[in-house]
Amino acid sequence: MKSLFSVSVLIPVLSISMIFNSWAQNPDFPWxxxxxxxxxxxxxxxxxxxxxxxxxxxxxxxxxxxxxxxxxxxxxxxxxxxxxxxxxxxxxxxxxxxxxxxxxxxxxxxxxxxxxxxxxxxxxxxxxxxxxxxxxxxxxxxxxxxxxxxxxxxxxxxxxxxxxxxxxxxxxxxxxxxxxxxxxxxxxxxxxxxxxxxxxxxxxxxxxxxxxxxxxxxxxxxxxxxxxxxxxxxxxxxxxxxxxxxxxxxxxxxxxxxxxxxxxxxxxxMEGNLNIPGISRPAEGETIYLTAEKGKGIGPDIKYMPEWNAFGWFTAEDRVEWDLDLPEKGKYEVWMEWSVSDEEAGKPFVLTSGEQTLEGIVKPSGSWETFQKTKIGELALEEDFNRIIVASGEDFDEGALMDLKALTLVPVGK
CATH class of the missing domain: 3.20.20.370 (Glycoside hydrolase/deacetylase)
Structure with a gap:
């Protein structure tokens, strides 16, 4: 049986030429x-x-x-x-x-x-x-x-x-x-x-x-x-x-x-219910929470869903990016919080940071409304600027990949 999650060093699946931008929709500002x-x-x-x-x-x-x-x-x-x-x-x-x-x-x-x-x-x-x-x-x-x-x-x-x-x-x-x-x-x-x-x-x-x-x-x-x-x-x-x-x-x-x-x-x-991308600047040695509210949704059909504080996407060209400014380099456990229905589960995803790539299969969470949290691997992050990208691992013609609520990066050995 294929392992659910594996870690490897690969060239990122998505080319940087994929620049279709579909910024997540927040509600109209309530003037x-x-x-x-x-x-x-x-x-x-x-x-x-x-x-x-x-x-x-x-x-x-x-x-x-x-x-x-x-x-x-x-x-x-x-x-x-x-x-x-x-x-x-x-x-x-x-x-x-x-x-x-x-x-x-x-x-x-x-x-x-x-x-x-x-x-x-x-x-x-x-x-x-x-x-x-x-x-x-x-x-x-x-x-x-x-x-x-x-x-x-x-x-x-x-x-x-x-x-x-x-x-x-x-x-x-x-x-x-x-x-x-x-x-x-x-x-x-x-x-x-x-x-x-x-x-x-x-x-x-x-x-x-x-x-x-x-x-x-x-x-x-x-x-x-x-x-x-x-x-x-x-x-x-x-x-x-x-x-x-x-x-x-x-x-x-x-x-x-x-x-x-x-x-x-x-x-x-409205705090916590809006998608406003921005760089995260954690203190030295602290756990990093990369929530959907701070992520950047890029692609032709990416959706930020404020009722769930999560991203959902429906094509292999969609992705979510987070930018980080770290005070020191370090190794982190990566935990992913997601949901997916039984019918749509099973598609591969990739998480990249620089030349590091974590690969996995989106497991069933019970329903679209039920979020699960699972460790998907470890990353070595650099001091100063880092970008973390989550995307589909392969093309798919119909359905959805998952709803992604957050990534949690836990320092190793702290």
């Missing part, structure tokens, strides 16, 4: 009141035109925006900025001195290349304190000046995204090329798409694309006037506000912080 998308308007620097006519125009439509401010920019008209706060707009942190790359000549004396993380932390805290002193509100959201997210130069370059993640609810970029995916997005790196010097007709396709994909579109601008450089046109804002207020268009328009809080709340409610 409030059945809306199709979220839309946030944001403005940088505390420009003099922002309180009036900018915020004043938005108030006519009941639309509230986020104003990312450099405190010194508000000092010439604090009364006007207090009106902005009183009317319900959000005030965000845009740094104390607006540091950017020294490649901008005007930023040479405040170049990010000359910053350290501690200097940035100190100035962000000071900006928060100054905003609170001037306006009575403490910023919860941040926008990266010039959209740049680093400090230092060359080998001393460091990202300050982790600092923003620690200090703020969200961090917004600048001149990005895609809306925010509410399921996947890193809140400290929200994409901000430019709305300066654009007509409503140029902005509308961005809105329509975000609505089609049930995304969150964060628009970013500066001045709010009728014309000029780095200006969000008042004519565009009027058309956009009217469009967003039309219930037929299914848009929830709200400040960045309000949407960010809502997204985080909904993510927490």
């Amino acid at each position: 409030p009141e059945g809306k199709r998308m979220a839309l946030s308007l944001s403005f940088d620097d505390a420009r003099a035109s922002n309180p009036d006519p900018g915020a004043a125009l938005l108030d006519e439509y009941g639309v509230k925006a986020t104003f990312y401010v450099v405190p010194s920019g508000m000092e010439s008209d604090i009364a006007a900025w207090k009106e902005v706060v009183a009317s319900g707009h959000e005030i965000g942190n845009h740094s104390l001195y607006h540091p950017c790359s020294g490649n901008f000549v005007w930023s040479r004396n405040k170049a990010l290349e000359d910053y350290t993380l501690e200097r940035m932390r100190s100035e962000l805290s000071a900006a928060n304190e100054e905003v609170e002193r001037l306006l009575g509100v403490r910023p919860e959201v941040f926008a990266y000046p010039c959209g740049l997210t680093y400090v230092g130069k060359g080998e001393r370059t460091q990202s300050y995204v982790p600092l923003i993640a620690e200090m703020f609810l969200s961090g917004r970029g600048w001149k990005d090329e895609a809306p925010v995916d509410p399921y996947y997005a890193d809140m400290a790196q929200l994409t901000g798409m430019e709305m300066d010097n654009k007509s409503f007709e140029e902005i509308l396709p961005l809105i329509e694309a975000a609505a089609e994909n049930r995304q969150w579109l964060v628009l970013a601008g500066h001045e709010t006037r009728t014309e000029g450089n780095q200006t969000t046109y008042l004519s565009m804002l009027r058309k956009l506000a009217a469009y967003a207020n039309d219930p037929a268009n299914g848009i929830w328009i709200a400040p960045v912080g309000e949407v960010a809080k809502y997204v985080k709340e909904k993510r927490a409610e």
